Amino acid sequence: MxxxxxxxxxxxxxxxxxxxxxxxxxxxxxxxDPYVAQAKRDGLRSRAAYKLIEIDDKYHFLKQGISVVDLGAAPGGWSQVAAKRIGRANGKGKIVAIDLLEMPEVPGVEFAQLDFLADGAPEKLIAVMGTRADVVMSDMAANTTGHRKTDQLRIIGLVESAAAFACDVLNPGGTFLAKVFQSGAEGELLAQLKRDFATVRHVKPASSRADSSERYVLATGFRGAAK
Incomplete structure (x- = not known):
């Protein structure tokens, strides 16, 4: 050493x-990585938890008593943070974590092993929650091939699908947060989000590795599903 x-x-x-x-x-x-070590000390399942903490500390969308959906939730770091911030320990709010993989239980979090891309997934989610969501968040990343253009399209495609899912399950005024990677392929995604949300911004938390092109898109003020 x-x-x-x-x-x-x-x-x-x-x-x-x-x-x-x-x-x-x-x-x-x-x-x-100091964030990996800190996550172990704090009992968090991933260093990614600090990214959500930083973003919410600045924009304050994880409010007490709201309903939250965590897409691609495993291993559960984001769900842990959200459950604490919406007041699940005191019986407030609702959070459902969705993933194709099984995930060890997180106190206060309901888990649904579900493919959010499948037909009928939004309806199943709303049935599980018993309500629409106030926040849909996603720290998912598409599997990469090593071919840059192909990977960019996969990444953006996944986020576009997550955004479409969010629009099917969000309450008016709701929030969508998702991981993207800086590239020239985001134009259509941003146009879609600006149609559906009042404010769209990019965020790069300090806990996101400096050498990574990773950043997050935060869309707030959902305008409501088209009639």
Missing amino acids: AKDDTGRLHVTVKSGGKRKLSSKLWLERQLN
């Missing part, structure tokens, strides 16, 4: 054996 420029100890993972370079670099980054 050696110290980095900030004076913190830096862990170096040995290469060799069956470990690929990409795996080595990922493991090394995880071991040296």
